[in-house]
Amino acid sequence: MGIPIEALKSKLAGIEDAVFKQIETTEDEVTLIYFSSLVDKLTLHQMVIRPLSEGILENSSEVIVQPNISELISAITEGSTVVYFPKQNVYLKVNTFSAPSASITVTDTESTVIGPTNAFTESLETNLSLIKRRIQNLNLKSNNFVIGTETHTQVTVLYMDNIANKENLDIVIDKIQNVNHPGFNDSSILQKLMDNHPFSPFPQYHETDRPDNAVSALLDGRIVILMNNSNGVIICPISFFELFISPEDYYNRWMTASLLRSIRFFGFFLTIIMTPTYISVLTYHPEMLPFDVLLNLQESREKVPFSPLIEVLFMELVIEILREAGSRMPTKIGQTIGIVGGIVIGTAAVEAHLVSNTLIVLVAISALLSFLPPNFIMSNTSRFMRYIFIFAAGMFGLFGQMIAFAWLFHHLLTLTSLNTAYMTPIIPRKSSDLLDSFVRMPAKFLKHTSGIAKAQSKKSPPVEKEE
Amino acid sequence: MDMNKVKTLNRYHVIFLIQNVIVGTSVLSLPNRLSSMGYSQWWMPLLFGIVANLLLIPIIWLGLQYKNDTLFVIHEKLFGKWIGKLINIMLLLYFIVIIAAVCSSYIELVQVVALINRKITIPLLIFLCMVVYIVSGGIKSIARFCMISFLLTLWFLYFLKWGVMDGNISHTLPLFNFTKEEFFTASKKGLMAIGGFELISFYFPHIINQKKAFKHASIGLWISIGFTFCFSLVSVMFFSQWQLKNVLYPVLNLFKEVELSFLERIDVLGITMWVFLILSTVAAYLWVAKKGLDSIRSTPKKIHLYIIAAVVFVLVEFPYMEEFQQLMFERVFYLMYAMFLWPILLCFIHILKPKKSEGGE
Numbered sequence: 001m002g003i004p005i006e007a008l009k010s011k012l013a014g015i016e017d018a019v020f021k022q023i024e025t026t027e028d029e030v031t032l033i034y035f036s037s038l039v040d041k042l043t044l045h046q047m048v049i050r051p052l053s054e055g056i057l058e059n060s061s062e063v064i065v066q067p068n069i070s071e072l073i074s075a076i077t078e079g080s081t082v083v084y085f086p087k088q089n090v091y092l093k094v095n096t097f098s099a100p101s102a103s104i105t106v107t108d109t110e111s112t113v114i115g116p117t118n119a120f121t122e123s124l125e126t127n128l129s130l131i132k133r134r135i136q137n138l139n140l141k142s143n144n145f146v147i148g149t150e151t152h153t154q155v156t157v158l159y160m161d162n163i164a165n166k167e168n169l170d171i172v173i174d175k176i177q178n179v180n181h182p183g184f185n186d187s188s189i190l191q192k193l194m195d196n197h198p199f200s201p202f203p204q205y206h207e208t209d210r211p212d213n214a215v216s217a218l219l220d221g222r223i224v225i226l227m228n229n230s231n232g233v234i235i236c237p238i239s240f241f242e243l244f245i246s247p248e249d250y251y252n253r254w255m256t257a258s259l260l261r262s263i264r265f266f267g268f269f270l271t272i273i274m275t276p277t278y279i280s281v282l283t284y285h286p287e288m289l290p291f292d293v294l295l296n297l298q299e300s301r302e303k304v305p306f307s308p309l310i311e312v313l314f315m316e317l318v319i320e321i322l323r324e325a326g327s328r329m330p331t332k333i334g335q336t337i338g339i340v341g342g343i344v345i346g347t348a349a350v351e352a353h354l355v356s357n358t359l360i361v362l363v364a365i366s367a368l369l370s371f372l373p374p375n376f377i378m379s380n381t382s383r384f385m386r387y388i389f390i391f392a393a394g395m396f397g398l399f400g401q402m403i404a405f406a407w408l409f410h411h412l413l414t415l416t417s418l419n420t421a422y423m424t425p426i427i428p429r430k431s432s433d434l435l436d437s438f439v440r441m442p443a444k445f446l447k448h449t450s451g452i453a454k455a456q457s458k459k460s461p462p463v464e465k466e467e
Numbered sequence: 468m469d470m471n472k473v474k475t476l477n478r479y480h481v482i483f484l485i486q487n488v489i490v491g492t493s494v495l496s497l498p499n500r501l502s503s504m505g506y507s508q509w510w511m512p513l514l515f516g517i518v519a520n521l522l523l524i525p526i527i528w529l530g531l532q533y534k535n536d537t538l539f540v541i542h543e544k545l546f547g548k549w550i551g552k553l554i555n556i557m558l559l560l561y562f563i564v565i566i567a568a569v570c571s572s573y574i575e576l577v578q579v580v581a582l583i584n585r586k587i588t589i590p591l592l593i594f595l596c597m598v599v600y601i602v603s604g605g606i607k608s609i610a611r612f613c614m615i616s617f618l619l620t621l622w623f624l625y626f627l628k629w630g631v632m633d634g635n636i637s638h639t640l641p642l643f644n645f646t647k648e649e650f651f652t653a654s655k656k657g658l659m660a661i662g663g664f665e666l667i668s669f670y671f672p673h674i675i676n677q678k679k680a681f682k683h684a685s686i687g688l689w690i691s692i693g694f695t696f697c698f699s700l701v702s703v704m705f706f707s708q709w710q711l712k713n714v715l716y717p718v719l720n721l722f723k724e725v726e727l728s729f730l731e732r733i734d735v736l737g738i739t740m741w742v743f744l745i746l747s748t749v750a751a752y753l754w755v756a757k758k759g760l761d762s763i764r765s766t767p768k769k770i771h772l773y774i775i776a777a778v779v780f781v782l783v784e785f786p787y788m789e790e791f792q793q794l795m796f797e798r799v800f801y802l803m804y805a806m807f808l809w810p811i812l813l814c815f816i817h818i819l820k821p822k823k824s825e826g827g828e
Contacts (some may be wrong), residue, residue, distance in 0.1 A: 284582065288732045396590050397582050398739040403597055405614075406746055409619075410597075413611045414604050424613075 003067055003086055003091075004320040005031060018076070025052060031084040033230070036078035039045050040098035047096050048081050057083065057092065064091040077152070101126065109376055110210050112248040119209045124154055124228040130211040135218065139163075145176050147190070151183040154228040158214075163221040165454040167209065168237060168283045171418055174224050185207075185226040187356035191234050196416050199386055203243065205233040206418045212247050221455030222420075237418035239452045241437065244268065246374040249440050258439040265438065271369035272385045275312045276393035276401055282308040284397030309394035315355050315363045316390065318345055319381065323367070419454055424464055473535070476674045480610035483493035484670065485687030487747040488663035492572045493800075494695055495741070498717040499502035501655040504645045505711070506638045508653060509703040515654075515661045516692035520685055523664060525810040526643070527681045530671035538668040538763040538810075545816050559759040561802055563775060566752045566789055567782035568796035570594065573745045574783070580719065580738045588784060589813075600778050601750040602757065603769070606670050609750045614619045616743035623740070624694075626733055627701045629724040634704030659800040660695060663748060664688055665807060669755045724726060753779075 005020075012018040012033075019272045021032040032048060034453040039467035051057040061083065064071065072082055079097030084090075104126065120127045132140065143157040155176060159169055169443060175194045184190055192198070209231050214224050217235040225234040244264045247334030281288055282297065289297065304311060316460045322341050329337060346364075366386065373379045383409065392400035407409060415422035435441040449455035501508035524748070533541050539558070543551030570591065578587050602613050645653075646658070667684055674680050704718045705724070714720055722734040730736070753775060760771040783790060 168573070285732070285735050286729060288735050290728065290731050293729065397581060398735060399590060400576055400593075401738045402594055403743045406597055406743060407600070409606070409615045410601050410604070410612055413479065413615065414608055 003069055005361060007069055008033060008072060011069065019185040023052065025249050028085055028087045032081055033076060034096065035076060035080040037080060038099045039096045043098040044081060044097050048083065048094050061094040063093040064093055067091045072298040107209055110208060110374055112246060113425045115248055115251040116234050118211055118232060120231045120236040122229050122231050124156060124226055125232060127226050131214055134211060134215045143173060147176060147179050149182050153184045156226045158218060158224040160228065163455045165221060165456060168223055168418055184227060187230040187232045187234050190227060200415055201381045202415060203375060204284060206238040206242065206375060207232040208235060221449050221453035230376055237452055240412055240422050243375040244373050254442045262438045263438060267369040267372045268382050271366040271382050272389050273401065274366040276389040278359060278362055279308045279312055279390065280397035280401060297358055300358045303353040304356055311355050311359060311389055315359055319363055319367045343444050471638055473673060474675045475607040478676060480607065481674055481680060481683040482687040483668060484610045484751065485615040485664050485684045486690045487616055488746060488751045489661055489691040490694060490744045491569055491658040491674045491748040492576065492745065494698060495716045495718045497657060498694060498699045498711055499715055501653045502711040503649045503709050504653040505640060506703050509639055509642045511653060512658060512692055512695040512699055515658055516689060517663050517689055519664055522807050523681060524686055525814045526665060526668045528666055529810050529814050531677060534677060535672050535677055537672055537758060539759055545820065555759055555763050559756055559763065562752055562759060562798045563755040563778055564750055564795060566756065567779045568799055569749055570779060571783040571796055576738055579736050591783060595776050596644060598746060598749050598753055599772055601746060602754045602772055606673050606754055609754055613670060613747045614749050618704045620740060624697060626722055626725050627697060629726065630701040630705040630721045633724060634701060636704055636824055638687055638703050638717065659803050662803040666751055666755055668810060669758060720780055728739065
């Protein structure tokens with residue numbers, strides 16, 4: 001029985017921050033083994049050295065009964081301190097993980113005007129605490145997994161035992177266990193590995209960094225996946241429509257919320273058809289515009305030498321470049337350059353007769369519209385979809401656009417999130433879903449869990465059987 | 468999606484499959500087809516609805532006798548393997564020509580209204596690719612597509628407002644101002660506008676609640692009859708008798724009357740939006756044709772779908788014998804009447820045929 005300390009030493013050879021510290025106590029000369037990068041000196045002193053000298057270390061530590069080398073190594077890489085007593089040949093493990101972590105801050109990507117502003121951090125335990133302090137209920141259960149063949153990243157699956165659908169839970173667990181990937185920098189990678197339709201441009205899981213979002217999802221019977229070192233948590237299953245719901249909708253008055261929500265949802269469709277319609281109307285169907293409007297349009301692009309398709313592509317790409325440059329630049333330069341660049345390029349392009357005034361307006365509006373979805377991935381998708389529509393319109397005018405629409409709708413209809421259909425208002429149907437759709441009814445009507453969650457709670461009417 | 472399960476269609480699927488497959492291009496020209504009856508034609512869609520509902524009875528009854536079999540299998544069971552296969556081959560050819568006819572009439576319309584003086588080869592190709600994409604999802608994905616196209620095209624009815632405002636309600640009277648011959652010409656030309664409900668005998672095995680299928684099918688049928696009725700009533704109110712006789716697509720001209728401050732010529736938008744209805748119609752027919760080829764070759768294969776789509780493309784784009792092509796596309800719809808009556812004959816054969824132990828299931 002027992003592993004000689006030399007075996008550990010040889011395993012940890014070549015790791016400069018692995019510390020073997022000899023301490024003399026009254027009875028023995030013990031060895032502490034830990035990673036100095038993961039263990040704070042103060043913590044080490046409080047948790048290990050002082051109890052050791054007072055002889056009460058056994059109370060705050062865990063005895064490794066039948067030590068094997070891999071268990072010891074994984075304890076050390078997790079940030080624990082292993083204490084070796086050579087006389088008794090006993091290993092003790094003390095959880096001393098105290099790597100510096102960022103404090104809880106305000107969310108950047110999903111900001112709202114009213115409502116809680118806390119965001120998840122990159123520490124799994126902090127994130128768990130952010131959720132647990134909001135749901136003080138024993139029914140909040142969790143499952144832990146370690147994934148990533150090289151990184152050994154910790155993942156926690158959270159769900160409400162009395163609400164969440166167990167089939168969904170099984171699917172999630174099965175998917176996580178079957179993930180085979182060397183490393184995870186962010187939960188979005190796990191999300192992509194769990195996708196049912198990897199080739200689709202649409203996000204099939206909701207990723208949020210707002211604890212209130214995660215909590216309301218849990219209460220609706222969804223499953224929330226947290227990952228260590230990632231400040232985004234995954235919510236599943238989700239529907240297409242939910243990607244346009246901001247938590248602020250529930251903090252606002254219901255009428256305002258309904259208006260804003262509808263703008264966000266229809267904005268998605270507007271942003272993908274606005275500039276394509278400009279192309280198809282000018283190229284194929286000028287007769288569709290009333291005479292005065294057509295005259296206006298023609299005047300504004302009188303000196304533009306390009307076809308509408310080239311004109312639109314040019315302007316859309318400029319906007320895209322500005323946006324991308326703005327997000328890559330250091331923040332301090334980014335904002336000024338972005339705004340100035342936009343105005344300068346916009347006016348200059350018109351004055352140089354590269355694009356028409358009308359198009360600048362349309363492009364600007366559709367660029368703004370594309371940022372309306374609270375889910376950032378969705379807003380990226382909407383910009384990508386626009387190019388498909390632009391080319392379709394350039395080739396076949398309105399007919400091409402309609403075919404593209406047919407493709408879009410059919411694609412959305414076949415998509416699934418966690419084997420549940422994605423287009424909730426159409427499938428799976430549940431009449432109570434309508435209370436919380438384009439119109440967000442006053443809070444007292446919103447008693448039911450949504451259809452897509454297929455929750456087991458009694459408060460919800462049954463879902464039309466279909467998946 | 469759940470491709471392996473057989474029973475996949477719930478009531479909404481049945482309703483909208485029936486409803487959307489019926490609405491095709493022929494609705495656009497229906498007032499013109501019925502024009503031999505003059506102004507008295509406006510209630511004809513209601514009559515067609517009753518006829519179609521009666522024709523549904525034998526179809527559903529036959530389906531209930533063979534709960535797990537499509538019409539193709541029923542043929543083989545009733546007539547034996549070889550005669551059954553022969554009938555199925557004829558059916559397959561009929562479906563292919565129908566698909567080609569629907570595609571060609573729609574694409575020609577697009578060429579006339581939206582893509583003036585442009586080649587239609589590539590639009591047709593893309594259209595067919597889209598259909599194949601929908602069909603490859605199975606009958607349930609077609610049904611879902613039907614639902615979405617219903618929701619997207621429902622607001623066309625609003626555009627009839629201008630027709631109603633400028634129309635004259637007194638056109639609807641007298642009710643029975645026609646001769647017997649006129650009535651028969653009109654029904655011969657017009658009845659094909661409601662074709663499409665007979666496809667239920669092919670997707671009947673996939674319906675979950677088969678006992679209530681008749682009710683759901685009737686609901687779907689009457690929704691589309693309602694559509695058709697609105698169009699022909701407003702056409703009668705708006706157009707003169709001469710216009711009804713000579714305007715090929717009266718419904719499109721109704722759309723032209725729409726006056727919005729920011730948009731004119733709604734018919735362009737209308738005809739391009741109509742692609743949703745045509746896609747759902749063609750997708751359903753193509754799915755049936757694919758099933759037909761599967762049953763003839765006795766093995767379900769994905770390539771069958773592409774083969775049929777390719778044949779349709781060649782049929783529509785065939786550069787020679789345009790007259791024959793035109794004639795074929797026109798006449799094939801009369802075969803639809805045979806399709807309407809065929810299940811009745813099958814019902815009789817089923818009753819007269821000596822029962823075997825496996826036959827009834």
